[in-house]
Amino acid sequence: MLQKEVVKRELAELRRTTMNKQLCALVSCVLMLALHLPREAPVNTSASSRSPTPEEQSPGRKLLKEPGLSAATTEMIQRMKEPKRGHEEEEGHIYNADYSLVATHPPPLPKPVAGASGLPSISLSVSAGSGSPMAVDPRQVVAGFLTIAMFAMLGNMIKRDHFDSVEASVQETSVVQFDALKSKDKSATQVSGESSLELKPCWAKPVPKETEQSKGFIAFSLIGGPEHHISQVTDAVVVARYLGATLVLPDIRGSELGQKRNFEDMYDADKFTTSLIGVVKVVKELPSEVTAENPAVVRVPNRVAKDFIINNIEPIFQTKSYLRLASFFPSIDLKARGKPNTDLDSTACLAMFGSLEMKQEILEVSDTMIERLKILSRNSGSQFIAVDLRVDVLEKKGCKEKGNGKKPCYAPVEIRDFLKKVGFNSDRTIYLTQTWWHESLNPLKETFPKTYTKDDLIPAEKKARFLQSGGAEIQRALDFQICSKSDVFVPAIAGLFYGNVAGKRIASGRTQILVPSQVPTSSPIASSDFISTYVSKKNHLAYSCFC
Numbered sequence: 001m002l003q004k005e006v007v008k009r010e011l012a013e014l015r016r017t018t019m020n021k022q023l024c025a026l027v028s029c030v031l032m033l034a035l036h037l038p039r040e041a042p043v044n045t046s047a048s049s050r051s052p053t054p055e056e057q058s059p060g061r062k063l064l065k066e067p068g069l070s071a072a073t074t075e076m077i078q079r080m081k082e083p084k085r086g087h088e089e090e091e092g093h094i095y096n097a098d099y100s101l102v103a104t105h106p107p108p109l110p111k112p113v114a115g116a117s118g119l120p121s122i123s124l125s126v127s128a129g130s131g132s133p134m135a136v137d138p139r140q141v142v143a144g145f146l147t148i149a150m151f152a153m154l155g156n157m158i159k160r161d162h163f164d165s166v167e168a169s170v171q172e173t174s175v176v177q178f179d180a181l182k183s184k185d186k187s188a189t190q191v192s193g194e195s196s197l198e199l200k201p202c203w204a205k206p207v208p209k210e211t212e213q214s215k216g217f218i219a220f221s222l223i224g225g226p227e228h229h230i231s232q233v234t235d236a237v238v239v240a241r242y243l244g245a246t247l248v249l250p251d252i253r254g255s256e257l258g259q260k261r262n263f264e265d266m267y268d269a270d271k272f273t274t275s276l277i278g279v280v281k282v283v284k285e286l287p288s289e290v291t292a293e294n295p296a297v298v299r300v301p302n303r304v305a306k307d308f309i310i311n312n313i314e315p316i317f318q319t320k321s322y323l324r325l326a327s328f329f330p331s332i333d334l335k336a337r338g339k340p341n342t343d344l345d346s347t348a349c350l351a352m353f354g355s356l357e358m359k360q361e362i363l364e365v366s367d368t369m370i371e372r373l374k375i376l377s378r379n380s381g382s383q384f385i386a387v388d389l390r391v392d393v394l395e396k397k398g399c400k401e402k403g404n405g406k407k408p409c410y411a412p413v414e415i416r417d418f419l420k421k422v423g424f425n426s427d428r429t430i431y432l433t434q435t436w437w438h439e440s441l442n443p444l445k446e447t448f449p450k451t452y453t454k455d456d457l458i459p460a461e462k463k464a465r466f467l468q469s470g471g472a473e474i475q476r477a478l479d480f481q482i483c484s485k486s487d488v489f490v491p492a493i494a495g496l497f498y499g500n501v502a503g504k505r506i507a508s509g510r511t512q513i514l515v516p517s518q519v520p521t522s523s524p525i526a527s528s529d530f531i532s533t534y535v536s537k538k539n540h541l542a543y544s545c546f547c
Contacts, residue, residue: 201545484505490516
């Protein structure tokens, strides 16, 4: 409910601001036109130039002014009381004895008198009921037309809801609905003013080995989120390439015991197979004669090296040609090792950055969420920040400071303080990788009201599919996409997610990665002081694969 009210207030304020701008522009046009019209000639009240009174025109007739009536009305009543005369000419009008109008002689035109602008003043006359002309200022006529036009335009704006090109509604639930929002800007500028320039691959595609017959099969399973899948796929492709083995399309093991998904449930299988043509042969299933065998299980460290394959994997493969790889992560090593200069280096670059792609449904949902975040950011003239912050991980890790002043993770209050100190204002839009709202996030939202989770942004019809129990891998896939494409990325939790998101961002030129740190209040700081060393020192392996 709090999120719904915040969004309602933001949209209402947007409409009020736009309406005020439109009305101010219209009123300014009216005033400018009125000021540039010629002014009416000044009225000369001297005795030599004033018009004769009715008493002076007819000295023998005395007007008896009736109380509460105008002079013209009193004169007309007096005339009706006098004896009827024949034709009478008065002030350019000729009347019958019964006072019916016979003809009108136009009075002589007055000489133009220069107004304040130096131009001759124009006077319009409208015949009144008494026969007396009534002067009308031309500015009044123009102002009348402009006023009518203004209200017509305003009515048209209301009818078309033209106050803004953004239309939004908030569902009865807390889901922010922006399906009607249309984004005009495809991307936002970087915080530091850097241009988002996509890098080009430096690696040469490995030499095709299509003529060689497969020597065996390599099977493996994907475990964890997409940040783990990238490393697991890379290691499996490198091992299969070196051994000349056929790679079996992996399944995906869920976080819950016994939970299993097909590769196609998360990734584009055709893209994966096609990208590895000539590098590694990929099959969807094992041949029936191999399925009956039990594979030899081999543990493979992250970023497996050629020496490890030669010493620990190849001997087993020579005796048993069906292996199942089990990846493990002794440490998170994503540092660059120089440009790819061997066949396996190029294979690793291709596998890590050119083979895995999310299935279309996941891409569409994540793109919708990104579009909504960008629209919210554009409305406030800023960019959106993606923060990898999950309460369940924080509770397990225990975010204690290390000897170097760094921490493995940061609480919501610490992230709030960090964002404030590096200069982000309260109008920033923030995406959290947390799926559902948690009360520990309230301090962050109090300072940054435009803070959202997946539950706030995901389309309602996709909630059951993506946010259901047991869908942690799918949820992390959304997080991975959004954090890879946000204007700014802040990893509140150190680890493989941060490292592999950084790799994707570097490859696409999105280098705004700010790593939190404990900052003394008195110290003058800038956001550039906290740029990830992956970027500032260019020591991420992505810089080995891209130029």
